[in-house]
Amino acid sequence: MNTTQTMVKLILDRWEASMHNCDTLLKELSDDQLQQEAAPGKNRGIYLLGHLIAVHDNMLPLLNFGEKQYPDLTKPFIESPDKAVGEIPSARELRAIWDKQKAHLKTEMDRVKAEDWFGRHTAVSEEDFAKEPHRNKLNIILTRTTHLAYHTGQLIYLK
Amino acid sequence: MNTTQTMVKLILDRWEASMHNCDTLLKELSDDQLQQEAAPGKNRGIYLLGHLIAVHDNMLPLLNFGEKQYPDLTKPFIESPDKAVGEIPSARELRAIWDKQKAHLKTEMDRVKAEDWFGRHTAVSEEDFAKEPHRNKLNIILTRTTHLAYHTGQLIYLK
Incomplete structure (x- = not known):
């Protein structure tokens, strides 16, 4: 394994492990738990889940994997705070999108x-x-991995 | 900048940015806020701060930078849950250690x-x-970066 392959494995492994941690946690949480706020007055679980999906959806165009698959989720889960948009998908629907x-x-x-x-x-x-060769595709994976870890630390409070 | 340098910059930049985010947040929180639980029944801010310091202290031997500087913090902040150890350092003391x-x-x-x-x-x-060349020093930085992001996501609930 050369240096390039080692580095790619290092970062992709961390993304995979972080996705696995969050995925395992989501399976442990009920739909009712996802409707709760992670802490009093803070974002609900369902908002955090929708937010992660919307942010990960934006990885597709950034990484040249094609267009966003769920552009309708940008407004309620990135551009708006929790509870600002009346109609959002159900926990069941968001879980299905997350898996897919x-x-x-x-x-x-x-x-x-x-x-x-x-x-x-x-x-x-x-x-x-x-001029800035570190602004590469791996950097997208890396920044989304820390973003995912940040919100997983909040979602765990729903347990 | 060659591939090796690019990769090192990529990961060290992410560590620095995550440390900066947490550091900025800590400065915004009062000592009283750090005494609060991040969410009802969850870890207090002061425990999370001590935990981050103890985990980062362990990076010294792992990276061959020398012995741990604060071995006394391992028991209260890694081996024990919050509130299990009676005497822990004050917020003021932990902030000074964090900076140093x-x-x-x-x-x-x-x-x-x-x-x-x-x-x-x-x-x-x-x-x-x-056999596993990805288990290198950069991987220590990477795993501690996601760990830091995870707990920063919790500390922000004290604001």
């Missing part, structure tokens, strides 16, 4: 060759990338 | 050459490392 999205992201990520992870993501121009 | 530790870790980390980050950490044998 997890599988889809894994399929797409498995297809990327090790060296291609060092290519630029779509939000950085070729010019900027020449 | 942050500077010390940065000094030590700045000294490591890019290629040395790909060397094994001290908890993996040479034999295992030959």
